Amino acid sequence: MALINYASREINSKIVFYGPGLGGKTTNIKYVYAKLNPSIKGRLISLATELDRTLFFDFLPVDLGTIKGFNTRFHLYTVPGQVFYNASRKLILKGVDGIVFVADSQIERFDENLESFDNLQENLKAHNLSLGKVPMVLQYNKRDLPNITSVEELQNILNPRNEYRYFEAVAPQGIGVFETLKEICKQVLKALA
Amino acid sequence: MQEGINIFEQDFWSINDAINRLLQGTHAKIVLLIDREGQMITSTGDTSRIDTSSFATLSAADFAATSQLASLIGEREFSTLFHQGEKENLYVSLVANRIILAVIFDNRTTLGLVRVKTRTTVAELEKTFRMLFSKVQQGAVARKEIDADFGRIAEKEIDRLFGG
Numbered sequence: 142m143a144l145i146n147y148a149s150r151e152i153n154s155k156i157v158f159y160g161p162g163l164g165g166k167t168t169n170i171k172y173v174y175a176k177l178n179p180s181i182k183g184r185l186i187s188l189a190t191e192l193d194r195t196l197f198f199d200f201l202p203v204d205l206g207t208i209k210g211f212n213t214r215f216h217l218y219t220v221p222g223q224v225f226y227n228a229s230r231k232l233i234l235k236g237v238d239g240i241v242f243v244a245d246s247q248i249e250r251f252d253e254n255l256e257s258f259d260n261l262q263e264n265l266k267a268h269n270l271s272l273g274k275v276p277m278v279l280q281y282n283k284r285d286l287p288n289i290t291s292v293e294e295l296q297n298i299l300n301p302r303n304e305y306r307y308f309e310a311v312a313p314q315g316i317g318v319f320e321t322l323k324e325i326c327k328q329v330l331k332a333l334a
Numbered sequence: 335m336q337e338g339i340n341i342f343e344q345d346f347w348s349i350n351d352a353i354n355r356l357l358q359g360t361h362a363k364i365v366l367l368i369d370r371e372g373q374m375i376t377s378t379g380d381t382s383r384i385d386t387s388s389f390a391t392l393s394a395a396d397f398a399a400t401s402q403l404a405s406l407i408g409e410r411e412f413s414t415l416f417h418q419g420e421k422e423n424l425y426v427s428l429v430a431n432r433i434i435l436a437v438i439f440d441n442r443t444t445l446g447l448v449r450v451k452t453r454t455t456v457a458e459l460e461k462t463f464r465m466l467f468s469k470v471q472q473g474a475v476a477r478k479e480i481d482a483d484f485g486r487i488a489e490k491e492i493d494r495l496f497g498g
Contacts, residue, residue, distance in 0.1 A: 142339075142371075144339045144369055144371070144375070145341070145480065146341045146346065146376075147341060147342045147343060147346075148341055148345075148346030149341075149346065152480070153374070177495075178495075181495060183387045183388065184388050198395065200372075200391045202388075205488065206491060208487050208491060209479060209480075209483065209487060211484075214387075228402055229399075232395070232402070236369075319496045322496060323496045327488070327489050330485055330489070330492075333480050334482055334484050
C-alpha cells in the first residue's frame with residue numbers, strides 16, 4: 142500500500158507490470174524510461190540474467206512532482222514472467238497499489254496468458270488481496286504481429302465482465318505504452334483520494 | 335490487508351531523532367529507514383552520493399529474498415544482515431517486522447559498535463512504529479489532505495507529463 146509521509150510531504154505508490162514471460166513487461170518500462178524527461182525519472186534498475194531475462198525485477202521511479210504540497214512518486218516494477226520464478230513474483234506484489242497485466246497477443250501464447258492471470262490471483266491472495274481490491278489495467282501487447290488472438294477473444298477470457306480498461310499495444314514502438322501507464326496512475330491516485 | 339504506512343509530523347521527528355542519534359553514536363556514514371515494500375521513509379548522513387530510491391528498493395528486495403532463504407532452512411526470519419565491502423559495509427536490521435533500518439559505515443567505526451547501538455535504536459523505533467501502526471488501524475488518521483481535489487490535480491499532472 143502507498144506510503145504517505147505527512148511530515149516530509151511524500152506519497153509513494155507501487156505499480157507492478159505482471160504477465161507471462163517474454164510478453165513485453167520490461168519493454169514497456171524501458172520505453173517509458175527512454176521517453177521520460179530526465180528530471181522526473183530515476184535510475185532504471187534491472188535484475189536480469191545474462192540473456193536479459195528478468196531474474197528478480199525491473200524498477201523505475203517516476204516523479205509526478207508536487208501535488209497539493211505532496212511530492213508524488215510512482216515506483217514501477219516488473220515481475221519475472223517465467224513460471225519458475227514465482228517466489229520472486231509473490232515478493233514483488235507485496236504492497237502493490239496498481240497492476241498492469243501485459244498479455245501477449247500471439248495465438249501460441251494464449252495459454253500462458255491465462256496461466257499468468259491465474260497465478261496473479263493466487264499470489265494476490267497470499268497478500269490478502271484480490272483483483273477487485275487493487276486497480277488494474279490490461280494491455281494486449283504485440284498487436285503488430287501476424288498470428289494474434291483477436292481482442293474480443295482476449296477480452297472474453299481475461300476481462301469477460303469488462304471490469305478493467307484495456308489498451309492494445311506494440312511496446313517496442315511505444316504504441317499504447319503511455320496510455321496504459323496514464324490510466325493505471327490515475328486509478329491508483331483515485332483509490333488514494 | 336495490511337494498511338499503508340502513514341507518517342505524521344510528531345512520529346516523523348521522533349524517528350528522525352532516533353536515527354540521528356544512531357548516526358552520531360556509531361560514526362556511521364548514512365542511516366536509512368525503508369519500508370519492506372521498498373519505499374524510503376527517511377534517512378540521515380551524507381546521502382548525496384547514493385541514489386536513495388534505488389538503495390531502498392534493492393534493500394527491500396535483498397531482505398525479502400533473504401527472508402525466503404530463512405524460511406527454506408526453517409527459520410522464521412533473519413532479523414539482521416551484514417554485507418562487508420573493502421571500504422564500506424552495510425548492516426541491516428528489521429524493525430517491528432515491517433521496516434528496514436540500514437546503516438552504512440566504514441573503518442572509522444566497528445561492526446561491534448554498530449551492532450550494539452543499532453539494537454538500542456531498533457527497540458526505540460519499534461515502540462514508535464507500533465504506536466503508529468495502531469493509530470492507523472484504529473482509523474485515527476485524518477486523510478483530509480488527499481481528497482477529490484488532489485485526485486483532479488494529479489490527473490491533470492499525469493496528462494501533462496505522460497502526454498495527453
